[in-house]
Amino acid sequence: MNSFSRSTLLLAVSFFYLPIVVLAIFSFNASSLMAFPLSGFTLEWYQALADNGAFHDAFITSFLVSQPVGILSALIGLAAALALASPALRWRTGFIVLIVLPFLVPKTVLSIAQAMLLSWTGLGRNAVTLIVAQTLVAIPFTTTIIAAVVIRLDRRLEEAARDLGATPWQSFRKVTLPQIKGAIGAAYSIGVILSLADLTISMFLAGRTQPLSLVVASQFRRELKPDLNAMQVVVLCLTAIILLLSELYRRKRLLRGHFQREQ
């Protein structure tokens, strides 16, 4: 690697992490004003966060919403990816357009159109509509992740299993599934993370459900406060942990794969 690449990467990483580092610094700063110079170290804001009941409820709500979004979007992404990899799929282009549609339409426009449909048909807006809407928006991401792996699979392995008398379900479970488990796990974590990161969809489709991003946004419009910093740092650490765990899981599976092949 030459010095040009090295300085490029250094610049890119500092650009990506600059805002995050600043948040982290102010979450430990002993002043309620977010301004330089810094005034000293404190854990006061984390204490305030731990005492704030509204944040706790919102955090639990966000977590409970993100789990079904992760699971559903991974399962739907799996179905879509398997369909895309099948040579028998008709109207392929139309299907691909449908899959990327939630990504191409601005989230605000899609959410408002969905809210209009719900209120026109007399259906209420609640946690379920929020989960469905967030799942729809996650589908382009989860499908891409799983399809990238499914398309590279060796079709002959499954055919061999079928020739040896396995049912379609058995050959999927014993041959295909072990090879794509990692991708399904990655799709699940991206569904969860997209759900936790979302504000736009929640604004229009959450009804009376109050996920963390909505609570933060309503406080943020009024004033900037360091306990919000502390909370953002906590949320970021959780996000990083999810990403790291799914990467470790993937690596462990890869390593085990190599090991088995060597034996």
Place this chain on the structure above:
Amino acid sequence: MNPVLSRATLAVPVALLLIIGCVLPLALLLVFSFFTVDMDAFVMVPDFSGGNWLQMATKPIFGLLIGKAVLYGSVTAVLTACLGYPVALAIASLSRNAKSLAGVVLLTPLYTGEIVRIYAWRVLLGSEGLVNALLKGIGLIDEPLKFLLFTPFTTYLVLVYNTLPFMVLPIWISAELVDRRLIEAARDLGARPIEAFFKVTLPLTTPGLAVGLFAVFALAAGDMLTPSMLGGTSGSTPMALIDNLFGTAFDWPLASALALSLLMVLFGCASAMAWLLLRLKGARAVLQRGLQ
């Protein structure tokens, strides 16, 4: 049942879900755009005079706002392409282990909440934020720079920040597939690094560039929160106006007509971009011969 056929039928439930969840709401916009609001009874009644569409065509404000969304989308796409290429090629030149670490490093900021990012940039760019404090500290400025926050500059900076990973990832994946010997051959035959880039690397990575341009254009043109919370007085977008018409003014018909006009313009731009990119020699060759 034939397993090949059964896999393909999995597309049916997925397609149904997307049709009910996405296509149906958008189709409803078309229906509502031919309604009008009866202000006395406060209900919507059908109105086939096309009054909302006439307003779209005649009032300049709508065209201006949609044009601004297209401008945000295209400028951000070009900026991220220029910044994303060096980053993607640098990642592609890393060792195997460093690459997977680079993936995580690149993805973590991508998944921080929309609100977290906006919030962090306000702390960073404010008149008592880090940038101004640093510049003051080294004596470059006496007064805090005012253009850093609540200006178009802020909007573009944060749009680039939000969308850069969507440009870097596809270019990086394309660059992985380029046979490195081709670049070495070009260098051996006397091409300067910059020539080798334009004659070999760029044409062979056009598919990645195209995916990146699409993704960034769609994301940046459709972003409402970044301009409205960081762009100050310049931060109005068609999405914010749609939101306003829908939520506050209760003019769903006009909101629907505006939303559809926006979608048509965005899809038109995206298709034009696809057509242009397909005309490039390199892209056509790569797409026809497949990514080997």
